[in-house]
Amino acid sequence: MALLLIIYSVITTISVLILIIGLYQKNTNTICQSKRRLDGKTVLVTGGTSGMGLEVATDFARRGARVIVACPFQEEGISGKESIIWNSGNKNVVFEHLDLSKYDSVKKFAANIIENETRLDILVNNAGVSISKITKDGFNMIMQVNYLGTILLTFLLLPLLEKSGDEEEPSRIINTASVSHNVGKVDFDSWKTKTGIPFQYYANSKLCLSLFTRELSKRLKGSKVVVNAIDPGVVGTRIYKIGTNYILGSLVVFFATYFSKDPWEGAQTAIHASVCEKARKISGEYFFNCKVTKKTKLPWFNDIKVNKALWDNTLEAIDQKLPIN
Numbered sequence: 001m002a003l004l005l006i007i008y009s010v011i012t013t014i015s016v017l018i019l020i021i022g023l024y025q026k027n028t029n030t031i032c033q034s035k036r037r038l039d040g041k042t043v044l045v046t047g048g049t050s051g052m053g054l055e056v057a058t059d060f061a062r063r064g065a066r067v068i069v070a071c072p073f074q075e076e077g078i079s080g081k082e083s084i085i086w087n088s089g090n091k092n093v094v095f096e097h098l099d100l101s102k103y104d105s106v107k108k109f110a111a112n113i114i115e116n117e118t119r120l121d122i123l124v125n126n127a128g129v130s131i132s133k134i135t136k137d138g139f140n141m142i143m144q145v146n147y148l149g150t151i152l153l154t155f156l157l158l159p160l161l162e163k164s165g166d167e168e169e170p171s172r173i174i175n176t177a178s179v180s181h182n183v184g185k186v187d188f189d190s191w192k193t194k195t196g197i198p199f200q201y202y203a204n205s206k207l208c209l210s211l212f213t214r215e216l217s218k219r220l221k222g223s224k225v226v227v228n229a230i231d232p233g234v235v236g237t238r239i240y241k242i243g244t245n246y247i248l249g250s251l252v253v254f255f256a257t258y259f260s261k262d263p264w265e266g267a268q269t270a271i272h273a274s275v276c277e278k279a280r281k282i283s284g285e286y287f288f289n290c291k292v293t294k295k296t297k298l299p300w301f302n303d304i305k306v307n308k309a310l311w312d313n314t315l316e317a318i319d320q321k322l323p324i325n
C-alpha cells in the first residue's frame with residue numbers, strides 16, 4: 001500500500017514537472033522576427049511534408065523561395081506540397097522522394113538535385129525517426145536517418161551549397177538537434193545494434209549530430225557554407241507516435257501540443273537560423289529560442305579526441321570524404 005502511494009506520488013510529481021516545463025517553454029517561445037525575402041533562392045527541407053518541417057517549408061515559400069520538400073511517403077509528399085502552395089500562394093514547390101534510411105535513396109535523391117537544380121541556398125535537416133531496427137545498410141534506423149543518412153545527404157549537396165553561397169551571404173545548413181543530446185553517448189559499437197531502448201539511440205543520434213555540426217563548421221572555415229544546430233524545444237509531433245505504443249504516443253503528442261510548443265512554434269528557431277540577417281555568418285553554434293545558447297557546454301564538445309574519432313567513424317560509415325576545401 002505504502003509502496004503504491006510512493007509510486008503514485010513519483011508519477012504525479014514527474015507529470016507535473018513535465019507540464020510545468022512544457023508550459024514554461026510554450027510561454028517563453030520566441031518567434032522569428034526577420035522579414036527577409038528569399039526570392040531567387042532555393043531551399044530544401046527534409047521531412048518538410050508534416051509537422052515542424054512543413055511549417056518551416058511553408059514559411060520559406062511565403063518568403064518567395066523555390067521550396068523542395070523531401071520525405072519517403074508519396075501521399076504525404078503530395079499533400080504536403082499542396083498544403084504549402086495553398087497556404088503560401090507560391091507555386092514554386094516540389095516534392096521529391098527521399099528515404100534517409102537507405103544510402104541508395106540518399107544518393108539517388110542528391111544526384112537528382114545536383115543535376116536538375118541550379119542552386120541550393122538553405123538545407124534544413126529536419127527529418128528524424130524513433131524506430132529502432134536494423135536497416136538494409138546494417139545500421140540502427142534511428143542512427144541512420146537522424147545522423148548518418150543526414151550527413152551523407154549534406155556531404156553530397158555541399159558542392160552545390162558552396163557554389164550558391166558567397167562571402168557576404170554564405171549558404172546555410174541547419175541541423176535539428178534536441179535537448180535529449182544531454183543524455184546521449186558517442187558509442188560507435190551501438191550504431192549497428194538495436195538492443196538498447198529507442199530513446200537512448202535517439203539521444204545518441206542527436207548528440208552525434210550536434211558534435212558533428214561543430215566539427216564540420218571548423219572544417220568548412222573559409223568556405224561559403226555555414227552550419228548550425230538548432231534545438232526546437234519540446235514539440236508535439238508525430239515522432240512520438242511512431243515506434244511506441246500508439247495510444248500512449250497520441251497522448252504524449254496531445255500534451256506536447258497543448259502544454260508545450262505546437263509545430264509552428266517549434267519551427268521558429270529553425271526559420272531564424274535559416275533566414276535571419278544577423279545569423280548569416282554564425283557557424284558551429286547551437287540555437288535555442290532564436291538565440292545562440294551555451295547549452296553546448298557538455299564535456300563531449302571540448303573533447304578533441306572524441307570529435308576526431310566521431311569524424312573518422314562517420315566518414316567511414318558513409319564512405320565519403322569532405323567534398324569541398
Ligand SMILES: *[C@@H]1O[C@H](CO)[C@@H](O)[C@H](O)[C@H]1NC(C)=O
Pocket residue numbers: 108111112113115116
Ligand atoms: C533530372 O530530371 C529529369 C526530368 O525530371 C529526370 O528524368 C532525371 O532523372 C533527373 N536527373 C537525375 C540524376 O535524377
